[in-house]
Amino acid sequence: MRSKETFFWITISCGIVIMAFILIPLVEMMTAPSFAMLKETIKDKDVVRSIWLSIYTAGLAAIISFIFGTPLAYLLARTDFTGKRFVESIIDLPIVIPHPVVGIAILSIAGRNHWIGQIFSDLGIRIMGSVTGIVVVLTFVGLPFYVNAVKNGFESISPRLENVSRSLGASMFSTFFRITFPLAWRSMLIGIIMCSARAISEFGAVVIVAYHPMIAPVMIYERFEAYGLKYSQPVAVWLVSICLILFLALRILTLHNKKEA
Amino acid sequence: MIKIENLNIHLGEFNLYDINLNIEENEFFILMGPTGAGKTVLLEAIAGLIPTKSGTIYVRNKNITKLPPEKRGIGIVYQDHSLFPHLTVLDNITYGLHFHKIDKAQAEKRLNRLVKDLNLDHLLKRLPLNLSGGELQRVALARALMVNPSVLLLDEPLSSLDTSFREEIRTGLKRLHKDSNVTFLMVTHDFAEALSLADRAAVMNNGIIEQTGSMEDILQRPDSTFVADFVGMKNLFAAQFRDTKAIINNLEIELGRKPANSHGYIAIRPEDIVLSKEKLASSMRNSFKGNVTGVSDKGLYYEVDIMVKKVTFKSSITKSSLFELGIQEGIEVLLSFKSTAIHNF
Numbered sequence: 001m002r003s004k005e006t007f008f009w010i011t012i013s014c015g016i017v018i019m020a021f022i023l024i025p026l027v028e029m030m031t032a033p034s035f036a037m038l039k040e041t042i043k044d045k046d047v048v049r050s051i052w053l054s055i056y057t058a059g060l061a062a063i064i065s066f067i068f069g070t071p072l073a074y075l076l077a078r079t080d081f082t083g084k085r086f087v088e089s090i091i092d093l094p095i096v097i098p099h100p101v102v103g104i105a106i107l108s109i110a111g112r113n114h115w116i117g118q119i120f121s122d123l124g125i126r127i128m129g130s131v132t133g134i135v136v137v138l139t140f141v142g143l144p145f146y147v148n149a150v151k152n153g154f155e156s157i158s159p160r161l162e163n164v165s166r167s168l169g170a171s172m173f174s175t176f177f178r179i180t181f182p183l184a185w186r187s188m189l190i191g192i193i194m195c196s197a198r199a200i201s202e203f204g205a206v207v208i209v210a211y212h213p214m215i216a217p218v219m220i221y222e223r224f225e226a227y228g229l230k231y232s233q234p235v236a237v238w239l240v241s242i243c244l245i246l247f248l249a250l251r252i253l254t255l256h257n258k259k260e261a
Numbered sequence: 262m263i264k265i266e267n268l269n270i271h272l273g274e275f276n277l278y279d280i281n282l283n284i285e286e287n288e289f290f291i292l293m294g295p296t297g298a299g300k301t302v303l304l305e306a307i308a309g310l311i312p313t314k315s316g317t318i319y320v321r322n323k324n325i326t327k328l329p330p331e332k333r334g335i336g337i338v339y340q341d342h343s344l345f346p347h348l349t350v351l352d353n354i355t356y357g358l359h360f361h362k363i364d365k366a367q368a369e370k371r372l373n374r375l376v377k378d379l380n381l382d383h384l385l386k387r388l389p390l391n392l393s394g395g396e397l398q399r400v401a402l403a404r405a406l407m408v409n410p411s412v413l414l415l416d417e418p419l420s421s422l423d424t425s426f427r428e429e430i431r432t433g434l435k436r437l438h439k440d441s442n443v444t445f446l447m448v449t450h451d452f453a454e455a456l457s458l459a460d461r462a463a464v465m466n467n468g469i470i471e472q473t474g475s476m477e478d479i480l481q482r483p484d485s486t487f488v489a490d491f492v493g494m495k496n497l498f499a500a501q502f503r504d505t506k507a508i509i510n511n512l513e514i515e516l517g518r519k520p521a522n523s524h525g526y527i528a529i530r531p532e533d534i535v536l537s538k539e540k541l542a543s544s545m546r547n548s549f550k551g552n553v554t555g556v557s558d559k560g561l562y563y564e565v566d567i568m569v570k571k572v573t574f575k576s577s578i579t580k581s582s583l584f585e586l587g588i589q590e591g592i593e594v595l596l597s598f599k600s601t602a603i604h605n606f
């Protein structure tokens with residue numbers, strides 16, 4: 001591409017506009033609170049509790065997605081069946097549904113006048129206003145990201161490797177754990193990161209199902225409503241920083257794995 | 262050894278129709294055919310990797326049609342080698358031992374023999390990532406043979422390799438086959454390969470087997486126009502048979518024998534057609550004057566098109582005879598061939 005072409009300059013300028021659009025508000029927010037304020041905020045037990053709650057409910061959602069989503073992702077990657085497209089669109093549904101609608105939908109089966117809610121209530125499990133409820137919501141919104149990432153991972157592994165493994169005497173189970181799993185491990189970690197990142201950012205659905213116990217986004221919203229921008233910023237900075245560090249650590253782990261493979 | 266009876270497979274665009282095949286114990290059998298003929302589908306069906314619609318597959322008189330692949334004892338080597346990328350060469354080779362009860366000392370002995378035969382000693386600790394095509398293929402062979410399968414299926418093992426590696430793997434294959442009691446079934450589209458390796462072969466096209474027989478049979482006596490064309494019988498003509506003669510348009514060709522059918526085809530290999538300036542004093546019964554209508558360079562030889570009474574023959578000759586005879590487009594030459602070089606069907 002000759003650098004003097006107009007087209008080249010258009011692509012460059014659009015790129016710069018987008019970078020600025022993303023970075024300026026984020027940098028502004030991250031640098032707004034003073035160091036003293038940040039220090040004071042992290043001493044607040046409510047803040048620590050809500051950030052911790054956010055992280056571990058998102059982590060649980062990712063683990064649940066890993067356990068139930070991995071076999072489904074494998075099925076979608078390896079087999080062709082009538083209605084596969086339909087199944088794939090169902091999995092993508094939570095991405096396109098407005099967040100408060102997700103919360104309302106989950107509440108509508110969690111109540112006592114629905115048989116599922118009845119079963120849960122008989123078992124002593126509460127959805128509304130509980131950690132369980134938060135995990136249910138976060139799994140609902142995070143699952144598609146996990147399944148899609150891992151499905152792509154499985155698709156990139158040649159089925160011939162599995163064929164060879166079986167011809168050498170390995171059962172389907174042994175083949176999965178000795179060949180497919182080690183090769184797809186990286187995409188599973190990426191799926192876990194995507195899923196929990198999506199889960200941590202959820203606000204609209206959670207706020208309907210469980211205002212309390214308070215996850216970090218709900219707390220940020222509450223502080224903004226009650227005390228204004230200045231008081232919500234430090235919590236946001238802490239949440240974003242801790243999540244970035246966690247994801248970075250996971251990412252480094254996966255890159256390390258790639259070198260080994 | 263391998264006996265396939267009325268095998269049918271319908272897998273969307275991949276179909277096999279009524280496949281019947283018999284492969285003897287310890288034979289080197291070759292499956293030929295153009296791309297999309299269903300060769301790989303047949304291999305994968307024998308290995309149990311794709312579902313069959315109907316028909317039976319026997320190996321050593323045992324019906325294996327419904328057995329899962331891990332219970333068949335049939336090894337497979339793919340064109341792309343398909344080595345496990347996360348395992349070292351040694352772990353790749355010994356992978357199958359996890360699932361077979363083989364005496365340790367015996368396994369060790371077999372490993373050492375394969376490593377030596379296939380010259381893998383210096384590669385054992387490496388990952389497949391940086392190995393050359395020939396090395397990858399040798400590892401894939403060792404891995405498949407390590408569990409001592411009754412049959413080894415080879416899916417175009419040489420076609421992805423450079424010419425230099427190809428020769429090396431080919432001789433390696435031949436030696437491995439000779440030294441083991443494993444039956445080899447290999448897919449290829451290269452005749453030189455097939456000729457140098459195979460005991461017998463089959464030609465496939467559009468999901469059916471066109472012909473099965475010795476390499477000699479397939480090359481010299483094709484059963485159908487497809488096989489004749491596929492094996493390079495470039496002079497293929499529809500003909501009427503009258504007595505011992507075949508008639509193409511107005512051209513009478515002496516066959517020296519009386520065909521059973523009244524019309525059919527005759528086929529002559531281009532290397533069996535001799536060109537000359539004057540009539541040759543030889544036993545060749547068929548000799549015609551014709552005009553050269555085309556000369557094309559095929560690398561190691563030249564292919565010359567000669568028109569005789571509106572029938573175009575193709576003859577392949579060496580570069581030196583091309584110059585000796587001064588052959589170029591438009592000149593008149595004499596073409597001759599023995600009646601025994603004509604194949605009719």
